[in-house]
Amino acid sequence: MNNSYTVEDAKRKLEHYCAYQERCHKDVYTKLLRMKIIPEAIDVIIVHLIDNNFLNEERFAKAFVSGKFNIKKWGKRRLELELKRRDISSYNINQALRTITxxxxxxxxxxxxxxxxxxxxxxxxxxxxxxxxxxxxxxxxxxxxxxxxxxxxxx
CATH class of the missing domain: 1.10.10 (Arc Repressor Mutant, subunit A)
Structure with a gap:
């Protein structure tokens, strides 16, 4: 299946992708690469998603920590490691971990x-x-x- 997407098609597809579940920048970037979007368009699409609040790393980190802690009972070391794997900033990781009392x-x-x-x-x-x-x-x-x-x- 060799689909080609216009920037507008890709934006709509990624808006839906991000609205369905919190995503980090790395997830979105990887998805765009798999869609064979050119690097210049990837930057435009990611900026659009951030500007329209579809993509927010702090919100992603907090949702990730909340879910993995409450459902899978992961400790802070595992949570931090998994967030670092997703290229989340130390600031956002610390903010998210602080949500656990x-x-x-x-x-x-x-x-x-x-x-x-x-x-x-x-x-x-x-x-x-x-x-x-x-x-x-x-x-x-x-x-x-x-x-x-x-x-x-x-x-």
Missing amino acids: DEDYYNAIDQLARKRCNALKETDTFKKKKKLVDYLLYRGWETHLVYDKVNELIP
Whole structure:
């Protein structure tokens, strides 16, 4: 399928793409490249999307953090890493991470750790601790929080 798009067609398509779900600049840029849009037109389209508030990196970062934290229970390290992969600025990353309250953060790791700990069938205490630590670290929780929680749950 070899479609060619005018700048106006591409703008409309990308407006819909951004309205459907928050997007970062990198997502939009990649999509435009796949549509085989020339670099000069890509710049024009991205500026149009920003000017018309279809594209907003701070809003994207906050929506991303909110979704991944509330639904997938990712820790701040994983959230920060994933946002950096999407070329989000440190300022926007920090603004987004500040939306998570300390209370929500500690409740989330507590719930996640307890649920996983109860699901582990391992009888060897050392192996059970290791499995729980690995699970929480993979989800991006800070090392000191992980070890404190694991030692609390598995004495």
